[in-house]
Amino acid sequence: LVMQNALKQALANDEFSVVYQPIYSTLTDEICGAEVLVRWLHPVLGPVSPDRFITVAEDIGVIHELGSWVMHKGCAELQRWKAAFPELELHLNVNVSGVELNRTGYVSQIKDILAQTGIDAHDLQVEITESVFLHQPETIAQVLEGIRELGVRIALDDFGTGYSALGYIDRYPIDAIKIDQSFVSRMMAYHRSDAIVRSILSLGRALNIDITAEGVETLPQLLRLREMECPFVQGFLLSRPVNAEKIMILLQCQK
Ligand code: G
Ligand code: G
Ligand code: G
Ligand code: MN
Ligand code: NA
Numbered sequence: 001l002v003m004q005n006a007l008k009q010a011l012a013n014d015e016f017s018v019v020y021q022p023i024y025s026t027l028t029d030e031i032c033g034a035e036v037l038v039r040w041l042h043p044v045l046g047p048v049s050p051d052r053f054i055t056v057a058e059d060i061g062v063i064h065e066l067g068s069w070v071m072h073k074g075c076a077e078l079q080r081w082k083a084a085f086p087e088l089e090l091h092l093n094v095n096v097s098g099v100e101l102n103r104t105g106y107v108s109q110i111k112d113i114l115a116q117t118g119i120d121a122h123d124l125q126v127e128i129t130e131s132v133f134l135h136q137p138e139t140i141a142q143v144l145e146g147i148r149e150l151g152v153r154i155a156l157d158d159f160g161t162g163y164s165a166l167g168y169i170d171r172y173p174i175d176a177i178k179i180d181q182s183f184v185s186r187m188m189a190y191h192r193s194d195a196i197v198r199s200i201l202s203l204g205r206a207l208n209i210d211i212t213a214e215g216v217e218t219l220p221q222l223l224r225l226r227e228m229e230c231p232f233v234q235g236f237l238l239s240r241p242v243n244a245e246k247i248m249i250l251l252q253c254q255k
Contacts, residue, residue, distance in 0.1 A: 004060050006042055007053060011065055016040055018073050019241035022250060023093065023212060023234045026226045030254050033091035035127070035234065036074035037241050038066065058099040067100045068109055075117035075124065077244045082123075085251050093125045093155065098132035102139055107146035114150070121151030125176060128154065130162030133172075141172060148173045155212075159200065169207065177204060181215020184235070188220050201228055 010016055020034040040048045057063040071094050078092040100106060114121055126147060132140055144154060155176035159165060160183060168174065179200050186193035197213065204211040213225050216235030225233055239250065 003045070003048070003053060003056050006045060007057055007060060007062050010040060010042065011062070011069060015042055016066065016069065017243075018070055018077075019243055020074075020077070020247050021234060021241040022239045022247065023091075023232055024238050026230060026233055030088075031247075031250060032089065032232065033093060033125075034078075034247060035093040035095070035241075036070060036077075037095070038070050054097060058097055063097060063099050064103055067094075067096060068113070070094060071110070071124075072113050072117065075113055075119045077247075078119055078123065079117050080244070081247065081251060084248060085255075088251065090251075091123045091125055092119070093127050095157065096126045096128055098128070098135060098140070101128070101132055101143045102136060106143055107150065110147065110152060111150055114152075122153065125153040125155050127157040127178065129157050130159075130165050130168060133168055134163075144172055155210075160196065169203075169209070174209060176210040176212065178212045178214050178234075179230075181235070184213050184215045184221055184225075185217065187224060188218070194224070197225075197230075198228055201230055204231075 017039045018036050019039055020036055022031045023033045023035060024030065025032045038050055040050070040053055042048060054063070057066055074092050074094055078090060081090050082088070110124075114124065147154060153175040154173060155178055156165065156168065156174055157178045158180045159177045161180045177200065179197060183193050183197050187197055188194075201211055203209070210232060211230055212232035212234055213230050214234050216222050216225065216233045216237050218237060222233060222237060
């Protein structure tokens with residue numbers, strides 16, 4: 001209850017911020033995009049993890065305003081990076097919850113944010129988890145089609161940890177898959193995990209779906225993923241989530 005009341009005030013009180021975790025291409029070894037992640041610093045509670053407050057924000061209906069704020073902020077920042085480095089192809093990934101997708105007008109909200117920030121739909125990717133399909137799958141299917149029609153790309157996040165993901169890939173317009181970090185962290189120790197990662201990559205090639213490996217923390221993992229021709233990687237080894245200025249510096253450094 002304390003968190004509920006605090007959350008209701010948080011946007012107005014300017015307590016949210018965002019960080020960006022770079023996503024690297026293994027082909028070029030360069031940053032090709034970033035995932036925007038929300039952060040909440042409450043004056044009394046201190047920093048609260050999104051793992052804890054996102055579900056509360058969903059329950060009390062604050063998630064719509066918060067999600068829209070995060071997407072707008074991220075797109076505006078992407079526009080700055082693109083202006084500073086016009087020669088680079090950069091994309092932004094935004095996490096979106098099932099509750100957000102289910103709201104009437106969600107597709108036009110994305111359209112408005114793209115128009116306001118001048119971002120090409122193709123440069124925005126929404127990350128959904130398999131759990132969004134558990135409730136109102138018909139509505140979700142329509143919204144995903146709408147998002148796709150805008151030209152915005154759709155990624156399945158935390159892939160492999162949910163329920164029967166293959167059915168979703170078969171039926172819904174999925175452009176990208178993010179391999180859950182649990183597989184990456186086990187990959188060097190267990191043949192099975194290595195084989196699962198390899199299979200997801202081969203699925204991606206067969207279906208023309210982009211694959212990002214998440215949670216890359218060690219050099220052996222990175223080398224192995226490169227050997228398997230995993231196109232995109234993300235993780236603490238490459239960079240932790242950082243503020244917008246730091247992304248600008250990282251882009252400057254790779255020129
Ligand atoms: O950034 P961190 O590892 O603390 O994120 C924890 C969880 O919170 C992850 O599952 C991540 O996807 C989720 N998350 C982070 N930012 C957002 C956001 O802006 N919207 C939603 N819906 N989830 C987010
Ligand atoms: O279509 P384009 O040339 O912009 O894409 C360049 C590469 O980046 C392609 O492999 C494409 O699939 C990938 N890509 C396009 N949009 C996104 C996005 O929003 N996020 C991520 N991570 N990759 C993207
Ligand atoms: O569920 P989602 O993939 O959106 O979660 C993203 C979260 O994963 C971010 O909060 C980020 O801090 C975390 N993360 C990113 N890279 C790594 C990593 O290499 N190791 C670990 N343990 N967490 C990571
Ligand atoms: Mn994510
Ligand atoms: Na993930």
